[in-house]
Amino acid sequence: MSFLLSLEEAVKQGNRNSAVSSVEDALSAKLPPQDILDALVKGMDDVGRRFKANAIFVPEVLIAARAMKESMAILEPVLVAAGIQPEYTAVIGTVTGDLHDIGKNLVGMMWRGANFKVIDLGTNVPPEKFAEAVVTHKPDIVGLSALLTTTMPNMKITVEAIRKTSDSRVKIVLGGAPVTQDYADEIGADGYASDAASAVDLVRKLIAS
Ligand code: B12
Known part of the structure; x- marks a missing residue:
C-alpha cells in the first residue's frame, strides 16, 4: 500500500x-x-x-x-x-452561561480535519468576546454551541453582537441538542447542523455559496 x-x-x-x-x-x-x-x-x-x-x-x-x-x-x-495554510478560518465557542463542550469540541475537531484553522474560545463565552474574535481573526465561520434551553436565548444576543461588527461576510452557524433549524432561522443565523459531520458539510456549502 x-x-x-x-x-x-x-x-x-x-x-x-x-x-x-x-x-x-x-x-x-x-x-x-x-x-x-x-x-x-x-x-x-x-x-x-x-x-x-x-x-x-x-x-x-x-x-x-x-x-x-x-x-x-x-x-x-x-x-x-511550503507556504500552505488552511484556506478558511472558523471561530467556535459555547455561549455564555453554558459549560457543555463535548459536542463543540467534536465540531472543532471535524473542522480541523477538514483543514480549517479553528480558534476555540471555550465555554461560557460572552457575546462581546465572540464579536471581538470576529474583528481580530476575520473568520469565515463562527460556530455557536448551546446545550441548555436556558442558554439558547444567548445565541440570539451573540448573533446580534456579531452582526454589529463591521464584518458582514462572516457566516454564523449554530448547534447543540436543543437547537433547531427553525431557531437558527428565527434568530438570523446562516445555518444549523445536528452533528459534527453535518457541520463540515454545512460550512463547506456556506463558503461555496
Ligand atoms: C455531559 C453533560 C454535562 C456535563 C458537561 C461536561 C462537558 N465538558 O461538556 C456536566 C456534568 C458539566 C453538565 C452540567 C449541566 N447539565 Co448537562 N448534560 C450532559 C449530557 C449528559 C451530554 C451532553 C453531551 O456532551 N452530549 C454528547 C455530544 C457529542 O452531543 P452534543 O453536545 O449534542 O453535540 C453534537 C450536536 O449537538 C452538534 N453540535 C454541538 N455543538 C455544536 C456547535 C455547532 C456550531 C454545530 C454546527 C453543531 C454542534 O454536534 C455535536 C457532535 O455531533 C446532556 C444529556 C444529553 N443526552 O444531551 C446533559 C444536559 C444537556 N444537561 C442538562 C443540564 C440541566 C445540566 C445542568 C444545568 C445540571 C445542573 N443542574 O447543574 C448543568 C449545567 C452547567 C452549565 N452551566 O452548563 C440538561 C439540559 C436540559 C435542558 N433542557 O436545558 C441535559 C439535556 C440533561 C437532561 N436530560 O436533563 N452536563
Whole structure:
C-alpha cells in the first residue's frame, strides 16, 4: 500500500502510531505536503460520513481526531515552510452561561480535519468576546454551541453582537441538542447542523455559496 493510502487508512481506523509513521514515511519519500494533507482530510471525511450514518460513535471520532492531530503536529511545520495554510478560518465557542463542550469540541475537531484553522474560545463565552474574535481573526465561520434551553436565548444576543461588527461576510452557524433549524432561522443565523459531520458539510456549502 502507498504511504498516502496507509495514512488515509490509519486515520479512518484511528491508529495514531500508524498515521504518524505514514506521515514520516511520506515526508522522507519527498511526497508533496499538500498530498499528505489531502490524505489526512480524506480519512477524516470518511470518519465524518460513518459518524453521520451511525456506523461509528463519539469515541471512534475522538480517536480518529487524535490520529489526525498527531499527524498534523509533524506535517504542520512542513506545510508552513511550503507556504500552505488552511484556506478558511472558523471561530467556535459555547455561549455564555453554558459549560457543555463535548459536542463543540467534536465540531472543532471535524473542522480541523477538514483543514480549517479553528480558534476555540471555550465555554461560557460572552457575546462581546465572540464579536471581538470576529474583528481580530476575520473568520469565515463562527460556530455557536448551546446545550441548555436556558442558554439558547444567548445565541440570539451573540448573533446580534456579531452582526454589529463591521464584518458582514462572516457566516454564523449554530448547534447543540436543543437547537433547531427553525431557531437558527428565527434568530438570523446562516445555518444549523445536528452533528459534527453535518457541520463540515454545512460550512463547506456556506463558503461555496
Ligand atoms: C455531559 C453533560 C454535562 C456535563 C458537561 C461536561 C462537558 N465538558 O461538556 C456536566 C456534568 C458539566 C453538565 C452540567 C449541566 N447539565 Co448537562 N448534560 C450532559 C449530557 C449528559 C451530554 C451532553 C453531551 O456532551 N452530549 C454528547 C455530544 C457529542 O452531543 P452534543 O453536545 O449534542 O453535540 C453534537 C450536536 O449537538 C452538534 N453540535 C454541538 N455543538 C455544536 C456547535 C455547532 C456550531 C454545530 C454546527 C453543531 C454542534 O454536534 C455535536 C457532535 O455531533 C446532556 C444529556 C444529553 N443526552 O444531551 C446533559 C444536559 C444537556 N444537561 C442538562 C443540564 C440541566 C445540566 C445542568 C444545568 C445540571 C445542573 N443542574 O447543574 C448543568 C449545567 C452547567 C452549565 N452551566 O452548563 C440538561 C439540559 C436540559 C435542558 N433542557 O436545558 C441535559 C439535556 C440533561 C437532561 N436530560 O436533563 N452536563
